[in-house]
Amino acid sequence: MSVAKTLPSWNALTKHAVFPHANHDEVARLNFLTHLNVHLSAEILPGVRTAYEREVRPEFEISNGRQPETRHEIRQSMLQNSFFQMWSALRRNTMEMRHQAARAQVLRQIESLVDKVQALNKGDGNLVLNDAIDIPANVGSVDIHCQPGCYYEEYFENDVTVAASYDVGLFATTAGMLGGLSDGGGQAIGKWLLEQNSDFKPRRILDIGCTVGHNAVPLAQAYPEAEVIAIDVARPSLRYAHARAKALGVNNIQFVQANAEDLSDYSDQSFDLITTSMFLHETSHQAMPKILKNINRLLKPGGLMLHLEQPQYEGMDLYQQFIRDWDSFFNNEPYWGPMHDLDLSAMFTQCGFNGEDMFEIGLVSLVDESIFGKREKGDAGEDYGRAPVWNAYGLWKK
Numbered sequence: 001m002s003v004a005k006t007l008p009s010w011n012a013l014t015k016h017a018v019f020p021h022a023n024h025d026e027v028a029r030l031n032f033l034t035h036l037n038v039h040l041s042a043e044i045l046p047g048v049r050t051a052y053e054r055e056v057r058p059e060f061e062i063s064n065g066r067q068p069e070t071r072h073e074i075r076q077s078m079l080q081n082s083f084f085q086m087w088s089a090l091r092r093n094t095m096e097m098r099h100q101a102a103r104a105q106v107l108r109q110i111e112s113l114v115d116k117v118q119a120l121n122k123g124d125g126n127l128v129l130n131d132a133i134d135i136p137a138n139v140g141s142v143d144i145h146c147q148p149g150c151y152y153e154e155y156f157e158n159d160v161t162v163a164a165s166y167d168v169g170l171f172a173t174t175a176g177m178l179g180g181l182s183d184g185g186g187q188a189i190g191k192w193l194l195e196q197n198s199d200f201k202p203r204r205i206l207d208i209g210c211t212v213g214h215n216a217v218p219l220a221q222a223y224p225e226a227e228v229i230a231i232d233v234a235r236p237s238l239r240y241a242h243a244r245a246k247a248l249g250v251n252n253i254q255f256v257q258a259n260a261e262d263l264s265d266y267s268d269q270s271f272d273l274i275t276t277s278m279f280l281h282e283t284s285h286q287a288m289p290k291i292l293k294n295i296n297r298l299l300k301p302g303g304l305m306l307h308l309e310q311p312q313y314e315g316m317d318l319y320q321q322f323i324r325d326w327d328s329f330f331n332n333e334p335y336w337g338p339m340h341d342l343d344l345s346a347m348f349t350q351c352g353f354n355g356e357d358m359f360e361i362g363l364v365s366l367v368d369e370s371i372f373g374k375r376e377k378g379d380a381g382e383d384y385g386r387a388p389v390w391n392a393y394g395l396w397k398k
């Protein structure tokens with residue numbers, strides 16, 4: 001049995017001015033869910049592998065006269081296994097409970113939250129909302145990772161419910177792996193850029209699918225002289241993101257409601273750096289080429305495109321693919337598996353880049369280790385599919 005690390009309390013999160021308040025019971029509930037998630041990953045998940053190795057795979061081999069050849073064959077066989085069913089049902093439940101807990105916490109204070117957001121957003125040209133933007137099919141057709149209302153639903157005028165709920169609840173899934181502001185991924189990108197690419201000085205940066213700004217804010221902090229444009233289709237997320245950035249003292253980001261499939265408002269070669277973070281796996285096969293073609297048009301020669309994602313499946317052990325693919329089938333993430341199957345380099349070529357120039361780097365989420373502890377690949381608490389070590393897929397445009 002692995003030795004569990006001491007986990008931070010939800011209360012360790014940084015309380016910026018629009019971060020929802022939590023009472024004693026709310027903190028306890030989120031901590032319970034966090035600890036249950038870690039327990040499931042560290043203590044129960046290894047038993048799923050044991051069930052596969054000792055029971056399910058041997059039975060498959062007897063029935064089929066061969067080993068499973070795809071993760072889908074593994075999943076089909078595992079569906080009947082009671083240990084897998086238990087782990088899967090509990091994992092799904094922690095996700096649903098996370099959303100319920102966060103939503104209840106946000107709703108009881110929604111009026112004061114909206115007031116705070118509005119006070120920060122009022123009269124500021126850096127929040128640009130556009131009623132004419134439709135929610136694209138990949139966002140509108142599914143409550144992604146079981147989040148009611150996804151990122152965009154508005155229940156009343158000036159609503160920020162879904163965004164504040166997302167900011168509150170993320171911790172229960174990541175167990176602090178993303179640090180005090182849930183932005184350890186963006187911070188890691190900023191650090192990598194500044195330390196490994198110190199000659200690169202982007203003046204205009206585009207962050208696509210910014211949600212509440214967990215990636216855009218650290219980038220804007222890394223390059224305080226740069227103009228950062230952060231786009232999303234989700235109005236509640238943009239309202240909250242803008243207020244959150246201001247609350248954090250970051251004023252060089254313009255948050256714009258825009259669909260990345262149509263960026264005709266921006267001129268050719270007008271950005272030095274274009275990023276996405278945990279975004280590609282939420283875009284469909286129809287949307288992704290359109291978005292990448294737009295990135296290619298908008299990026300200057302010498303500019304960098306960088307996508308932060310979980311690793312692609314190619315070359316990965318089939319069992320690990322099957323576990324990582326759980327989200328596709330049980331967590332309302334229908335694009336997760338197809339995206340992780342893609343040959344990204346070929347996709348980049350198809351969209352006008354020279355795909356052979358693609359590079360891949362591992363980035364470890366940057367967190368305050370004195371509070372959140374050091375989290376590494378293979379960590380006992382690692383939740384496959386949402387690991388603290390990501391891959392960034394990048395390409396310098398020539």
Ligand SMILES: C[S@@+](CC[C@H](N)C(=O)[O-])C[C@H]1O[C@@H](n2cnc3c(N)ncnc32)[C@H](O)[C@@H]1O
Binds near residue numbers: 138216277
């Ligand atoms: C997983 S979230 C991204 C998280 C965020 N980048 C971060 O670092 O925390 C995906 C976001 O992409 C947005 N999105 C999806 N398709 C989009 C599109 N075509 N144009 C703009 N935003 C889109 C969604 O509304 C959602 O807010």
